[in-house]
Amino acid sequence: MINFNLGDFYALLTAVCWSIAVILFDISSKKMGSLQMSFTKNLIGVIGFIFTIIFLKIPIPHFSNLEIISLLISGLIGVGIADLMFLSSLKKLGSGFSAIIATIYSPSIFLFSFLMFSESIGPKSYIGGILVILGIVVSTFELPKTKDKKTIICGVLLGVCAQIFTAFSVLLVKPIMLENSIIFVALYRFGIGLLFTLVFLKYRSKKENISKIILKASKNKYMILGSFMGTYLSVILWLAGFKYTLAGRAAIYNQLSTILIILFAYYILKEPISKKKWSGIILSILGAFIISIN
16 A cells, blocks of 8 residues: 655655756856855745745744744754765765765664654665665765775765754754744745855855855856755755655655666766666665555
């Protein structure tokens, strides 16, 4: 019997939107730096959330002081710090090895959801999750080209911390989402993330001209579309997934984005898929199917 609820659907759509965004960001990275891209995508996301609130006339929620603190912490560590850690790890390790490091995201969600909410998923979901992660490892395993052990260790630590921070940050606001608008939760988180990125940009390079970054991004259609798909649309779906289904199930469906990236790269960027990658794709799809079975 298939048990595919609304939250599962949102989580799976998140993987689809994010995987397309990653392809678009990959194309954009040839003309923009990682910090410039991070600032741009956060800015477009915040603007999108504000326009959505105005257009849909979503009432301003009355967050308690504790909820506001939780939102600020979530935005700081989940959008500001985690994003920079991820980009730094990606640069040090490469996309293949980074994808393997990213598999710690699901176990982190399992652990935090149990510790914070005593939430657990069924044995079939664990089996499916293992198959999804195994499929990702098989599909993307590639040793870093650098032979510098310090670089590898630093990249791994940054990547692991990025995934753990991301997992904790989204579960920190899960109780808030149950009673409030997802759009406002996203606005708070990415507003703080945007501010952090802006400060980091100015601190790292005093000569960095924000207006020039915005002008440069405005001429890059791939960056604009990628930001819409990856920071606006996928974030709304991502939070909705955690709101309407078990955190562990949502995390596993989110993890499928790595497999979808391989498929989209094949169709859009014409990147070849080896037999090893096809084996990993099949394993992950099988895992997702097992999760959906009641």
